[in-house]
Amino acid sequence: MSWKTLDDMDLDGKVVLTRVDLNVPMQDGAVSDATRIERIVPTVRDILAKGGRPVLLAHFGRPKGKRVEEMSLEQIVPALAEHLGVEVRFAQDCIGAPVAEALAGLPEGGVVLAENTRFHAGEEANDPEFARALAEHGDVYCNDAFSAAHRAHASTEGVAHLLPACAGRLMAEELAALERVLGDPPRPVVAVVGGAKVSTKLDLLGNLIDRMDHIVIGGGMANTFLAGKGIDVGKSLCEHEMTDTAREIMAKAEGSGCTLHLPSDVVVAREFKAGAESETVPADACPADAMILDAGPETVRAVAELFGGAKALVWNGPLGAFEIQPFHAATKAAALAAAELTRAGKLASVAGGGDTVAALNTAGAAEHFTYVSSAGGAFLEWLEGKTLPGVAALG
Incomplete structure (x- = not known):
């Protein structure tokens, strides 16, 4: 357009x-x-x-x-x-x-x-x-x-x-940045999609699967995908009623040639509070009385390696409960890896969404991304492939 x-x-x-x-x-x-x-x-x-x-x-x-x-x-x-x-x-x-x-x-x-x-x-x-x-x-x-x-x-x-x-x-800068990662981006192109619930990101995932080479699933929504694979996620935030949908998304991605990446290890705790005692376990070994609150270091290494082989990145949503330490660690480490690759001229990185901007700012990574969108709902709807009335009216 x-x-x-x-x-x-x-x-x-x-x-x-x-x-x-x-x-x-x-x-x-x-x-x-x-x-x-x-x-x-x-x-x-x-x-x-x-x-x-x-x-x-x-x-x-x-x-x-x-x-x-x-x-x-x-x-x-x-x-x-x-x-x-x-x-x-x-x-x-x-x-x-x-x-x-x-x-x-x-x-x-x-x-x-x-x-x-x-x-x-x-x-x-x-x-x-x-x-x-x-x-x-x-x-x-x-x-x-x-x-x-x-x-x-x-x-x-x-x-x-x-x-x-x-x-x-x-407006022009924002549209150009989004076109860079969604229009005809350099390949491979990776998306990070995080957040609490799969149900709020269905349109986003549906649109990105046909456009991305890789999608990293993070945050609470990753638990729903793990549960969809038959993994016990203990007391973690999880939309158990959405596990069928998660399996459908995984099947669609496989058929589209898009690789979905779920955590291989996770950080778990019995309490959701700052400084809570935590441990790192394999993603399929969450204790029944614990909750998954962040991706683990092995997952972060894999994500950083994925970024290293990519040409473009679009990021919406944190990898864990970033607002509470120590469960900000995965988001921070992955964001800094993306920022360093961007600064070196190896990666075009675009991010947006309220939690995402807050997480990248907290990590000290936002200033090194190619573009960080100040828009919330508009950024998400663009990623979902929807027509934005205020943009369409300018055409």
């Missing part, structure tokens, strides 16, 4: 409605993590450099179509101005006179931040009238919020059909 970028658009003197992700965490009235703000800076600066006047559209929280003062975007203006390094004018609404007034008083090189789009019920309903009201003051539409691209909302999909549309820098 092809889409236009900022490089394809004439922005001189144009008002550019720019959909961004500013759903940032707050603490004591201030932005506590400005990552999402930092990631839109290149797009906004490029629009300004091309003579455009950016009007930023974004949602914040879940106000459900009503004005909720604690979900006003006005509170992030100081942080936004600091990171952009320009004056930011706030419009008290995202449609109508407030936007026109903010634009009228906007100094050259300034930016308008419009109020939370979700204060209007028409946003999530993708109401055509609301989309037209959003588009009224714009000349060009730029979507830089891949994280919201799986939603067919007025500001992510509706407006794109009403104005000349393009992808922002972050």
Whole structure:
């Protein structure tokens, strides 16, 4: 699929409605993590450099179509101005006179931040009238919020059909990274799929089996696959009702020429708490009164060796209960192995999903991956092979 970028658009003197992700965490009235703000800076600066006047559209929280003062975007203006390094004018609404007034008083090189789009019920309903009201003051539409691209909302999909549309820098970077590992990747290509439950990753596995040469199964969902092979997993998290499905997935993979990799050894404990006494045992030797909480060192060595022979890697989900030590060890070691290969120019590595990003950051590996997606649901739906409305509207 092809889409236009900022490089394809004439922005001189144009008002550019720019959909961004500013759903940032707050603490004591201030932005506590400005990552999402930092990631839109290149797009906004490029629009300004091309003579455009950016009007930023974004949602914040879940106000459900009503004005909720604690979900006003006005509170992030100081942080936004600091990171952009320009004056930011706030419009008290995202449609109508407030936007026109903010634009009228906007100094050259300034930016308008419009109020939370979700204060209007028409946003999530993708109401055509609301989309037209959003588009009224714009000349060009730029979507830089891949994280919201799986939603067919007025500001992510509706407006794109009403104005000349393009992808922002972050959106284009994200799409290029995903195309690199899913479109026509260098071979062999490996996926790491982890998480608690197989049931939440069925679409993902179904799509990846036809695209990957190898899939490493980790986290609690690996227990369901082990159980599907007739292995007793003790008191481990396991969807026993999904073992038939796990066997079907394994059979499909075998028929597709995709190799599924399950843990060969595991770390088990009797308690699920930090510092719990643990031991490493073969994957088929989990004690009846214990639970599997991480992959073992033998498994990690095999995964690292697999990465070493690969050309591309896509990662979604941890290998164990990474949030509790010492059960972060496998995820950390495998992530660092992938990071080192990437840094050496031997591996193209793309990762995404909330737990995945947290795990890679904890491991100190994220900065060395080729690309780490800031999107959660959109990243997962893209990996599942689904059409994202916000992306399709740019084509």
